[in-house]
Amino acid sequence: MNTVFSGIQPSGLVHLGNLLGAINNWVKLSNENSKNYFCIVDLHSLTGLPNKNDLKKSINDTLKVLVASGINTKTSVIYTQSNLQEHAYLSWILSNFCQVGELQRMTQFKEKASSFGTHSGLLTYPILMASDILIHKANEVPVGDDQTQHLELTRNIAERFNTNYGEIFPIPEKTSGKSGARLMSLRHPENKMSKSSDDINGTIYFNDEKDNILKKFKSSVTDSENIVRYDPKNKPGISNLIEIYAAVNDKEISETEKEFENSQYGEFKIAVAETVIDYLDPIKKNFDDLTSDNLEDIVVSNLKSAKDSAQKTIIEVEEALGIS
Numbered sequence: 001m002n003t004v005f006s007g008i009q010p011s012g013l014v015h016l017g018n019l020l021g022a023i024n025n026w027v028k029l030s031n032e033n034s035k036n037y038f039c040i041v042d043l044h045s046l047t048g049l050p051n052k053n054d055l056k057k058s059i060n061d062t063l064k065v066l067v068a069s070g071i072n073t074k075t076s077v078i079y080t081q082s083n084l085q086e087h088a089y090l091s092w093i094l095s096n097f098c099q100v101g102e103l104q105r106m107t108q109f110k111e112k113a114s115s116f117g118t119h120s121g122l123l124t125y126p127i128l129m130a131s132d133i134l135i136h137k138a139n140e141v142p143v144g145d146d147q148t149q150h151l152e153l154t155r156n157i158a159e160r161f162n163t164n165y166g167e168i169f170p171i172p173e174k175t176s177g178k179s180g181a182r183l184m185s186l187r188h189p190e191n192k193m194s195k196s197s198d199d200i201n202g203t204i205y206f207n208d209e210k211d212n213i214l215k216k217f218k219s220s221v222t223d224s225e226n227i228v229r230y231d232p233k234n235k236p237g238i239s240n241l242i243e244i245y246a247a248v249n250d251k252e253i254s255e256t257e258k259e260f261e262n263s264q265y266g267e268f269k270i271a272v273a274e275t276v277i278d279y280l281d282p283i284k285k286n287f288d289d290l291t292s293d294n295l296e297d298i299v300v301s302n303l304k305s306a307k308d309s310a311q312k313t314i315i316e317v318e319e320a321l322g323i324s
């Protein structure tokens, strides 16, 4: 049976990139025959030095979105990283299997270090990420494309540990859906859609109002060709819209191109907006209906199961290392 792990930072509102690039696949996996751990990685968010109240709200809201999005909470363990100290403990151990130069070469480190200044948490972030995945011995990691480099590093760390101390860890694989693994900003399609974008009109947040979603898609940047054709290099804006439509409807890119081969951009933009509105609507409704009692039940039972799994791995790791 596959063991799946993935995480999301509670650092602001969940957006369409998170949903289509990752959470949508978590929902699917939660209905398959695998063991799933989905984690709100609050320790990772500390690298952005968040305000205490904002962080608390984000942790709670992110948990609510995961449940509201339809992850089957009977088959999947959803929990918050800081509740399981084994993540940080394993991270220290794994730091001995990773070179400083490798961390310095990470694209996300280079990008973030320039905007936040360079503290060591930003540098060692990918080791904590490796420990998140390896603490449950996950072999499948459903993430968006921006996490590819971190996944490669995780694989290297696991291999080095195994070579030195015995086959403890599986070598995890990255998985993504047919499309949606890299959504771009609607306003600046050369940049990734993100929570912290300078232009909020480029990002669709899970709780955006319908009118606002329509407005954002109508004003999305495209090109002058007026043919709905997928060509990310030369037509990044329209290719992004094709990607979004395909991901929401679980279609191939080529099917989407065919469906809109006779459409003008204006018409296509409205079709994409409508499909996104229909996709987000039940998530928003479920989100509003969730009470703190519902959440408390989920969190308490999940934590025990996550803790059991993590402690089992730690015992094996300690034995292999000859400590404790």
Ligand code: TYM
Pocket (backbone or CB within 6 Å): 005, 006, 007, 008, 009, 010, 017, 018, 019, 020, 021, 022, 023, 041, 044, 128, 129, 130, 132, 133, 141, 142, 143, 144, 145, 146, 147, 180, 181, 182, 183, 184, 192, 193, 194
């Ligand atoms: P985070 O919080 O930035 O994003 C959560 C998930 O959403 C995906 N994603 C996107 N997918 C498509 N298009 C986009 N524009 C887009 N933006 C974000 C991300 O790829 C991710 O899958 N380092 C991770 C969190 C993490 C983690 C882990 C993930 C910590 N430990 C262990 C997997 C396994 C991060 O910052 O994701």
